[in-house]
Amino acid sequence: MLKSGRPPDNFTFPLVIKSCAQLGILNYGKKIHAYSIIMGLESDVFVQTALVDMYRKTGDLNFARKVFDKMPKRSIVSWNAMIDGYCKVGEFNVVLGIFKSLLMGDLRPNLSSLVSITADSDQCGFPKIGRSIHCHGMKLGHELDSVLCNSIMKMYIALGLVDSACLVFNLMMERSVVSWILSLEDPQIGRRKNFIP
DSSP states (O other): OTTTTOOOOTTHHHHHHHHHHHHTOHHHHHHHHHHHHHTTOTTOHHHHHHHHHHHHHTTOHHHHHHHHHHOSSOOHHHHHHHHHHHHHTTOHHHHHHHHHHHHHSSOOOOHHHHHHHHHHHTTTTOHHHHHHHHHHHHHTTOTTOHHHHHHHHHHHHHTTOHHHHHHHHHHOSSOOHHHHHHHHHSHHHHHOTTOOO
16 A cells, blocks of 8 residues: 555554454554554544554553543543453453543443443452442443343352342343353352242
8 A cells, every 4th residue: 555655544544453453463553553643643533442452452551541541532442442451451440430431421331331341340349330330231221232131140140149140130131042051050040039030
């Protein structure tokens, strides 16, 4: 592309950056990042979001955060990348701070935001956090989504809140194979009076 005299743009850079993330080639990704700045795309939301995601996926969460913090405008994808990145390394206080900042802004958490947090929040050991995220899912109208419900069930089971897991299972309109496996994995669930198979 460069040899043909056509410079990359805000649609080309994210694709190349995504490839760097998938291949795990951080050094090349940093060169692409530098080139995007030279091309004047340091404030483009698509390029910056791709960079946040690339740095997160290649293990440089600190640099992902630096790019994220400098973004003049953030997409829900960039927020989710930061939430997921910090969840994966167990930094739940940071996750909650990012989540609260997201709630105070113009954007709203989406299904990916909630699944990322609930999928790993069982490791933090704080039932209040899990219940809070569950409530946000309900407020946003995601309480019937099977992926989120499965994630919430897994979290409640890990936190020892079996009655809450049963309630989620019972309220699910559609149960997936994962839902059934989760309900069968923990023998306490099937023994509960409030469990409706």
